[in-house]
Amino acid sequence: MVTGKINHTEILSVAEAGLSKTKQIYQDRTRRVKELKAEGKKVIGYLDIYPVLEMLTALDLVPYRILGDMREPITKADTCLPTVVCPFLRSVMDLGLKGKYNFLDGVVMAHGCEVSEKTAHIWRTYLNPSYAHFIDTPHTTHAAAQRQHKELLKDFKRTLESFTGKELSIEKLKEAIKIHNEQRALVRELYDLKKPDPPLISGVETLQVMVALASLPVAEGNELLRQVISEVKQRKDGPAKKPARLLVWGSIIDDIALIDMMESIGADVVMDDTVLGSRAYFSPVALTADPLDGLAHRYLVELKSPRTFRETVLSETKRKDYMTDLENRFGYLKDYAREWKVNGVILQALRYCDIHGYEVPGLKDYLASIGLPSIYLEHDYSEAALAQLRTRVQAFLEVIS
Amino acid sequence: MADGEKKRAINRLKTMYPLRALVDGMYERAVEASKEGKPVAWCMVNWWGGDAVLRAMEVAAIYPEDYGAVCAAFGTAPTYLAQSDSDGFPSHMCGYARNCLGYAARMKDLGEIPPEAPMGGMPKPTLLLSSGYFCDTRYKWFQALGRYLDAPVWVLEMPHPGVKESRMEGVREHNIKFLVEELREFIAFLENLLGKKMDRDRLAEIIDDTIEMNRVWHEVNELRKARPCPMHSRDFWSSMPASLYMAADPKVTADLYRQMYDEAKSMVDNHIGAVEEEKYRLAFAELPPWHSLGFFNQLAERGWNFVIESWAYHPPKPIDLSKVSDPLERVANLTYQYFSGYFEDAFNTGDWWGYFAHPYLEFVREYQCDGIMLHPLLTCRTATNHLMVVQDQLMTKLKVPSLIIEGDIVDLNLFDPADALRKAETFEETMSHYQKVRKEAGLAW
Ligand code: SF4
Numbered sequence: 001m002v003t004g005k006i007n008h009t010e011i012l013s014v015a016e017a018g019l020s021k022t023k024q025i026y027q028d029r030t031r032r033v034k035e036l037k038a039e040g041k042k043v044i045g046y047l048d049i050y051p052v053l054e055m056l057t058a059l060d061l062v063p064y065r066i067l068g069d070m071r072e073p074i075t076k077a078d079t080c081l082p083t084v085v086c087p088f089l090r091s092v093m094d095l096g097l098k099g100k101y102n103f104l105d106g107v108v109m110a111h112g113c114e115v116s117e118k119t120a121h122i123w124r125t126y127l128n129p130s131y132a133h134f135i136d137t138p139h140t141t142h143a144a145a146q147r148q149h150k151e152l153l154k155d156f157k158r159t160l161e162s163f164t165g166k167e168l169s170i171e172k173l174k175e176a177i178k179i180h181n182e183q184r185a186l187v188r189e190l191y192d193l194k195k196p197d198p199p200l201i202s203g204v205e206t207l208q209v210m211v212a213l214a215s216l217p218v219a220e221g222n223e224l225l226r227q228v229i230s231e232v233k234q235r236k237d238g239p240a241k242k243p244a245r246l247l248v249w250g251s252i253i254d255d256i257a258l259i260d261m262m263e264s265i266g267a268d269v270v271m272d273d274t275v276l277g278s279r280a281y282f283s284p285v286a287l288t289a290d291p292l293d294g295l296a297h298r299y300l301v302e303l304k305s306p307r308t309f310r311e312t313v314l315s316e317t318k319r320k321d322y323m324t325d326l327e328n329r330f331g332y333l334k335d336y337a338r339e340w341k342v343n344g345v346i347l348q349a350l351r352y353c354d355i356h357g358y359e360v361p362g363l364k365d366y367l368a369s370i371g372l373p374s375i376y377l378e379h380d381y382s383e384a385a386l387a388q389l390r391t392r393v394q395a396f397l398e399v400i401s
Numbered sequence: 402m403a404d405g406e407k408k409r410a411i412n413r414l415k416t417m418y419p420l421r422a423l424v425d426g427m428y429e430r431a432v433e434a435s436k437e438g439k440p441v442a443w444c445m446v447n448w449w450g451g452d453a454v455l456r457a458m459e460v461a462a463i464y465p466e467d468y469g470a471v472c473a474a475f476g477t478a479p480t481y482l483a484q485s486d487s488d489g490f491p492s493h494m495c496g497y498a499r500n501c502l503g504y505a506a507r508m509k510d511l512g513e514i515p516p517e518a519p520m521g522g523m524p525k526p527t528l529l530l531s532s533g534y535f536c537d538t539r540y541k542w543f544q545a546l547g548r549y550l551d552a553p554v555w556v557l558e559m560p561h562p563g564v565k566e567s568r569m570e571g572v573r574e575h576n577i578k579f580l581v582e583e584l585r586e587f588i589a590f591l592e593n594l595l596g597k598k599m600d601r602d603r604l605a606e607i608i609d610d611t612i613e614m615n616r617v618w619h620e621v622n623e624l625r626k627a628r629p630c631p632m633h634s635r636d637f638w639s640s641m642p643a644s645l646y647m648a649a650d651p652k653v654t655a656d657l658y659r660q661m662y663d664e665a666k667s668m669v670d671n672h673i674g675a676v677e678e679e680k681y682r683l684a685f686a687e688l689p690p691w692h693s694l695g696f697f698n699q700l701a702e703r704g705w706n707f708v709i710e711s712w713a714y715h716p717p718k719p720i721d722l723s724k725v726s727d728p729l730e731r732v733a734n735l736t737y738q739y740f741s742g743y744f745e746d747a748f749n750t751g752d753w754w755g756y757f758a759h760p761y762l763e764f765v766r767e768y769q770c771d772g773i774m775l776h777p778l779l780t781c782r783t784a785t786n787h788l789m790v791v792q793d794q795l796m797t798k799l800k801v802p803s804l805i806i807e808g809d810i811v812d813l814n815l816f817d818p819a820d821a822l823r824k825a826e827t828f829e830e831t832m833s834h835y836q837k838v839r840k841e842a843g844l845a846w
């Protein structure tokens with residue numbers, strides 16, 4: 001931590017630790033949590049963006065995001081997940097079965113999508129963690145669904161309290177919300193650095209930061225973000241100006257390879273709408289008298305993901321207007337495109353990802369209606385797919401640049 | 402469907418035909434209703450609550466999932482699948498959904514029901530009723546239909562109670578409350594959309610009839626434990642949509658199931674089976690290849706009787722609801738029983754992943770099956786996720802082997818009947834082998 005009065009050189013040297021540190025963490029995600037474990041902390045794995053992390057932080061548990069590894073061949077998961085489901089989740093399960101997540105003291109998973117729900121149960125059956133909780137996050141924002149979601153968080157609170165033997169007090173929860181909100185604000189600040197042309201931080205570096213955040217306790221993540229932001233603002237060797245400024249939308253990207261490919265052929269990935277990027281961070285939690293209200297609302301209503309159904313307000317004739325519906329579902333992407341001066345959108349989804357697959361024609365219609373060219377890429381979470389994708393992206397960049 | 406000349410291989414129940422006709426007729430009834438200016442809903446299976454509300458509001462309900470099976474059986478599905486593909490929907494997605502998206506695209510282009518549409522087609526809907534249970538497609542599909550239809554979508558929310566957390570104190574209560582509140586919100590939406598109030602007495606009556614219909618249908622399936630089994634899966638698949646889709650007044654459907662019970666009972670009493678000589682008793686998981694049902698006739702000629710199938714298409718196990726007076730609570734409890742009643746055994750053994758697979762253990766044991774045919778579907782995650790666990794558990798715990806035949810519900814290119822038949826022939830030896838193994842292990846069959 002930087003404390004007291006320090007000179008410019010000191011700031012620079014501390015700040016410089018930011019990006020190189022994120023790279024290190026990106027390459028070895030587990031180092032810090034293993035240290036923390038050695039100090040007696042408990043580490044809880046979580047999948048996707050629906051587990052309510054504030055409740056872990058409030059109990060001094062370390063949240064650690066479970067990711068896959070597209071470079072590791074799947075050799076074990078075939079026994080419990082068929083080949084026709086999300087390859088990311090198959091990779092996750094494969095790593096679990098290979099013991100790569102054995103250091104976790106428990107897991108919390110939620111109903112992100114159909115197969116992630118099944119993965120939650122497979123994980124607990126096959127890996128038998130000493131703590132496992134599943135949150136059956138509803139799929140709509142109906143009033144009843146919001147009430148149900150709060151009930152589900154109360155259930156989660158009960159199992160956490162019994163696991164830790166501690167009470168999850170309102171005060172601790174409010175504190176945790178503040179510190180998580182701080183992280184969200186810092187991520188916004190980081191993303192603001194991608195608005196200039198050229199951006200001050202590349203898409204690859206951004207993803208490395210996001211993976212690092214998913215591997216650290218929230219307070220340490222905040223510190224890292226401050227360091228990165230400070231370094232990025234001051235450095236002179238940021239990304240070069242490129243003809244294409246891309247927004248990447250879709251399924252999870254937890255490896256830099258795909259973004260790196262795009263940035264190596266004439267594009268800056270300046271904005272994203274994925275679960276390791278803006279989608280996970282751009283909505284803060286409202287501080288409500290009962291903090292569970294703010295949390296239940298944020299994780300169900302505020303998070304913008306195609307897995308949560310939002311019906312459009314009907315016209316006077318009580319019919320649905322297609323373009324109004326698209327605006328209602330995807331309007332925030334127009335804001336992203338304007339603010340980050342995007343001139344092309346890459347829609348990408350993992351094969352067998354229904355949640356994102358159904359969005360594609362509608363989202364393409366929407367982007368066309370606001371004059372943004374787009375391309376859809378489907379891939380199978382493997383390095384082998386990159387060569388073919390590269391050709392398609394190249395052709396797209398030629399059109400938009 | 403063309404059952405005609407294959408009748409000899411499988412003894413079809415006569416009482417199946419009116420049940421199938423009831424479902425087939427729903428399309429024509431909906432077209433009529435639409436012509437008369439009455440509201441029409443396209444619905445996902447919603448396990449009765451939403452169906453009852455629609456019926457009480459006099460909305461004609463039709464079910465595009467069933468229509469996917471119809472289009473597969475009539476051979477019109479490829480046209481619609483191709484349309485969906487060319488509109489940019491990824492081809493790995495649900496065959497029923499892609500069939501429907503293609504159908505809707507064509508209907509929009511033509512401005513009317515496509516002329517080739519089987520069974521009179523599906524008329525333009527007033528609303529779409531989705532469901533939040535079981536699979537992502539069940540609501541993403543209807544949302545995606547917005548590209549072709551201006552009908553509003555309502556997603557009926559449901560909990561997934563087959564897991565450890567649902568056993569915690571108070572969870573059943575808040576889950577039931579959630580189901581009831583969801584139905585209330587749906588009623589409010591519908592009353593606003595249609596500009597009229599729902600007849601609550603009529604709703605109560607429909608719900609009571611629904612509970613009774615499911616009870617009778619359950620009794621029919623209980624009869625299939627007999628040796629030889631009087632009802633083949635083909636009859637089950639033809640008859641189950643009447644319950645699953647609430648295609649008609651549940652009172653009428655309950656009567657038809659009662660007649661089916663009588664017919665099956667008399668077969669049991671007279672030792673008449675659905676196949677001439679029942680050599681092998683099989684279970685089937687999950688949805689069948691609707692486009693190639695003749696395949697089962699070929700197996701029947703070899704003495705294969707399919708005596709039970711996926712729990713997910715069966716009615717809930719009967720539950721005493723006599724102390725629940727509020728109609729919405731009654732139907733919520735029925736739905737919840739469907740979501741949780743089959744998993745009791747899984748709960749008791751802590752088999753949290755296998756909860757979806759677990760009912761097969763019970764079925765295979767109770768219906769004394771020699772094997773199970775697993776049908777992984779390339780485009781349906783929900784029906785495929787758990788099949789490896791089914792295979793593993795049946796072999797480990799009951800010494801019952803699995804025959805895996807890959808395919809799809811709609812896309813006939815993904816199913817190879819000749820290859821399937823070859824595999825089936827070899828599988829007979831496996832089944833015979835495990836009959837001995839079970840005997841040695843002291844199992845009952
Ligand atoms: S990529 Fe799609 S299928 Fe995979 S976990 Fe995410 S939402 Fe689910």
Ligand code: SF4
Pocket residue numbers: 466495496497498535536537538539780781782783784810
């Ligand atoms: S359960 Fe399978 S067949 Fe039914 S809607 Fe979902 S994906 Fe399609």
